[in-house]
Structures are given as C-alpha cells and as structure tokens.
C-alpha cells in the first residue's frame with residue numbers, strides 16, 4: 001500500500017514506513033517530556049565536571065556523569081521550550097497553545113572530534129537538536145506539550161485533546177487559567193486565583209468606603225493623613241462596614257495600621273470622589 005502524503009516530506013511511503021514514522025513521533029514527544037522533567041543542572045556544572053576529570057576521565061564516576069548529562073540536556077531544552085511555551089501566555093493569565101512562536105532552531109556547535117570532553121558536549125548538543133526537532137516538525141503535534149502552571153509543580157506533560165480526534169480544536173483552545181498537569185492542580189490554582197480576586201475586591205470596597213467617609217472630613221482641619229485620632233475612628237467605621245457587609249473572609253476587623261498602609265490609595269480615591 002502506497003501513501004502519498006505531504007506530511008512526510010512529500011515522498012510516497014509505504015504503510016509500514018508511515019506507521020513507523022508516526023510511532024517515532026509519539027516516542028520522541030514522550031522522550032522530550034521525560035528529558036524536560038529532569039531538574040536542570042546548575043550553570044556550568046558539566047564544564048566543572050569535565051575540568052575535574054579531564055586528566056583521568058576513567059576516574060569520572062559513571063552514575064554522576066549520566067546524571068549531570070541529563071541535567072545539562074534539560075537546561076538546554078528548557079532554554080528553548082520555556083520561552084516557546086510562555087509565548088502562548090497572555091497578560092490576563094490565560095494560555096493559548098496555538099499562539100506560540102517558535103524560537104530560532106538550535107545549531108550544533110562544531111568541535112574537534114576525538115577529544116573526551118568534546119565528544120561529551122557533542123552528545124548533549126546532538127540530543128538537544130534531536131529532541132527539539134519535535135517542536136519544528138509541522139506534523140509533530142508539539143502544541144499539546146504543556147507546562148503545569150501551578151507554580152510549585154511546573155511539570156511538563158502532553159495535554160490530551162478534549163475530544164478524540166480533535167487535536168486541531170484543542171490547539172485553538174484558550175485556557176483561562178493556563179494549562180495544568182492534573183485536575184487537582186487546576187483546582188488548587190483556580191481556588192487560589194479566586195481567593196486573590198475576592199480579597200482584592202473586598203479591599204477595593206473598603207477603600208471606597210473609607211474615601212467616601214472622608215468626604216465629610218472637615219475642610220478646616222489638618223490633613224487627615226496626619227490625624228491619628230481620625231484614622232483610629234476611621235478604622236473602627238471600616239470594621240463596622242466589614243461586619244455589615246459580611247467581609248470576614250478578608251479579615252474580621254482593621255486597625256489604624258491598615259489605614260496607614262493604604263494612605264495613598266485612599267487619598268487618591270478621595271480626591272477622585274471629591275472632584276465629581
């Protein structure tokens with residue numbers, strides 16, 4: 001069976017080759033994710049390792065070397081993948097994988113062969129270019145490679161399309177709070193976003209209340225911002241407002257200190273209200 005497909009470089013390939021290429025793409029994506037999820041090494045760690053053992057490379061501990069290579073590979077891959085992933089993020093915190101912009105392709109450094117250190121660095125470069133190939137393969141479906149946006153997680157993963165065979169739809173998707181590796185991380189992140197939003201709304205309401213109250217502050221008295229007694233009284237009124245509006249999730253009461261820390265915001269709002 002012959003398949004003429006533009007996806008595979010425009011050459012007619014037989015069915016087995018076609019399947020093999022697909023399998024290779026799936027495998028490469030998995031390998032890329034695995035390599036990215038290794039904690040990257042400290043800058044220059046591989047160079048220091050090479051320095052330490054250059055004179056007797058046989059002395060280089062194999063397990064340490066293998067780990068250090070994985071860490072180096074991860075930081076190289078991340079230096080391309082992270083900006084690419086971030087280019088799909090919007091200022092409002094949403095994420096649209098379809099909008100990502102590819103960075104320039106990595107180039108393989110030319111080194112003199114036959115040298116232990118050079119061979120080692122070459123192998124890391126080779127793997128970097130090979131695995132990043134997934135990103136540049138137009139049929140590689142790299143857009144479903146995502147990073148968990150829960151700050152304490154940050155795991156790389158392949159996002160399953162929402163509906164079967166609708167990868168194209170999934171790629172056009174916009175994720176309101178970004179992409180998450182699992183439902184529980186999504187819930188944690190959206191709960192924390194909701195809490196922050198609620199806190200900021202409560203705070204704005206209290207500032208509005210304080211600024212409105214200040215409109216009745218006698219004009220012949222000194223600047224209210226220097227009036228400790230008044231600020232004390234204002235804090236009491238704000239606490240009363242918290243009770244009335246049931247804003248206990250923000251805090252149960254505020255003190256003059258709370259007012260002091262928000263003087264510029266309250267004053268700005270007071271001036272806006274007074275100008276109306």
Ligand SMILES: [Zn+2]
Nearest residue numbers: 148153181185
């Ligand atoms: Zn996660």
